[in-house]
Amino acid sequence: MKELLAALVAGLLFGVGLAVSGMLIPDKVLNFLDIAGHWDPSLALVMGGALAVTVPGYYLVAQRPRPLLVSSFSLPTSTAIDGKLLAGASLFGLGWGLSGLCPAPALVNITTGFVDVLAFVAAMLVGMLLHKTLHRA
Structure with missing residues (x-):
């Protein structure tokens, strides 16, 4: 049950983050991708913010012997x-x-x-x- 609650909270937080950042607006995304036209660089800040949180978070989690709510990490094996x-x-x-x-x-x-x-x-x-x-x- 804890796993489902954690997944729900993470999903809601992710969805709110998408809405606040403008990633739900297709035209905003397309303008970000249109570097030769009406380029909107604001999503680069969103991506930078995501990396600023993810990189240290990933490092901290990788130092743990196992995740908090399950018995083992589920990481891809193919590189x-x-x-x-x-x-x-x-x-x-x-x-x-x-x-x-x-x-x-x-x-x-x-x-x-x-x-x-x-x-x-x-x-x-x-x-x-x-x-x-x-x-x-």
């Missing part, structure tokens, strides 16, 4: 930069650049009921199911 990683990163970046949305802001934006957000989430879910189906085969 290979392969074609699958590059293809996935490219698809993520392409989708982000075309829509101004990535998965977390899109999920938070479902509450707006905007058709373009709902279409993005539907396409994201279809892509996830397709990947799962192809990965099993």
Whole structure:
């Protein structure tokens, strides 16, 4: 139960952070990515702030023998930069650049009921199911 409560609090905090930072506004994100046009550098400050919190936090957590609420850390074992990683990163970046949305802001934006957000989430879910189906085969 503690794990679920911690996940809920972390998710709510993350969602509020996305809203406060403007990451839920696709046009703001697209303007950040448009360095040759109407560039909006404000999201660089958001990313810098995230790194300023994450880097020392990650270091402190990594010093612990185990997490607070579970028996062991769940970290990726692969460190290979392969074609699958590059293809996935490219698809993520392409989708982000075309829509101004990535998965977390899109999920938070479902509450707006905007058709373009709902279409993005539907396409994201279809892509996830397709990947799962192809990965099993």
